[in-house]
Amino acid sequence: GAGVSQSPRYKVAKRGQDVALRCDPISGHVSLFWYQQALGQGPEFLTYFQNEAQLDKSGLPSDRFFAERPEGSVSTLKIQRTQQEDSAVYLCASSAHASTGALYGYTFGSGTRLTVV
Amino acid sequence: GENVEQHPSTLSVQEGDSAVIKCTYSDSASNYFPWYKQELGKRPQLIIDIRSNVGEKKDQRIAVTLNKTAKHFSLHITETQPEDSAVYFCAAPWGNTPLVFGKGTRLSVIA
Numbered sequence: 001g002a003g004v005s006q007s008p009r010y011k012v013a014k015r016g017q018d019v020a021l022r023c024d025p026i027s028g029h030v031s032l033f034w035y036q037q038a039l040g041q042g043p044e045f046l047t048y049f050q051n052e053a054q055l056d057k058s059g060l061p062s063d064r065f066f067a068e069r070p071e072g073s074v075s076t077l078k079i080q081r082t083q084q085e086d087s088a089v090y091l092c093a094s095s096a097h098a099s100t101g102a103l104y105g106y107t108f109g110s111g112t113r114l115t116v117v
Numbered sequence: 118g119e120n121v122e123q124h125p126s127t128l129s130v131q132e133g134d135s136a137v138i139k140c141t142y143s144d145s146a147s148n149y150f151p152w153y154k155q156e157l158g159k160r161p162q163l164i165i166d167i168r169s170n171v172g173e174k175k176d177q178r179i180a181v182t183l184n185k186t187a188k189h190f191s192l193h194i195t196e197t198q199p200e201d202s203a204v205y206f207c208a209a210p211w212g213n214t215p216l217v218f219g220k221g222t223r224l225s226v227i228a
Binding site: 033056107110 | 123149151153159160161162163166206213214215216217218219220221
């Protein structure tokens with residue numbers, strides 16, 4: 001596609017509900033990143049895929065967070081038993097390069113704004 | 118881990134004046150320094166980046182300077198316009214960890 005596409009754009013979940021957030025990266029992009037952006041803060045790294053391999057998940061805040069990219073293209077971030085502190089914008093980014101972005105920037109999607117009530 | 122500190126957190130300038138935003142990083146091995154602009158409710162967009170083999174890069178009204186010895190880099194916007202109003206983020210890699218972002222600077226350009 002022309003850009004990184006994320007869905008849904010907005011999600012309201014009741015506390016305790018499971019949610020799934022989808023990311024469609026730019027076609028052919030090898031690397032895919034998930035970030036969490038709280039209100040008024042910078043993006044915080046969650047996890048990183050190179051093709052279908054999850055190479056780094058050190059930023060996932062708890063075992064309630066799970067991400068996958070089974071065919072090396074579309075990725076899903078799942079949050080189980082959502083809590084109010086999970087409320088944030090979840091940003092997906094992709095890069096054509098097989099690196100963590102050490103020499104190249106990322107293209108971000110518009111994000112999914114999750115509100116847990 | 119990599120610590121990227123950005124300041125100021127807010128900046129107001131008159132239209133036509135210059136704006137400077139500074140970032141410091143902790144990993145001396147970092148070799149790539151991008152700047153992103155994020156308008157309200159929109160995605161962060163890469164506006165300029167610099168690699169460690171150069172000290173300055175310019176693109177029209179924006180420029181980035183890098184001081185590897187002091188481990189800091191700065192964004193310079195000249196002849197500011199109202200459409201420059203946004204939140205700006207610096208970032209740097211840390212080892213094999215993806216980009217670590219600063220907390221952002223909210224720039225307001227007053228017409």
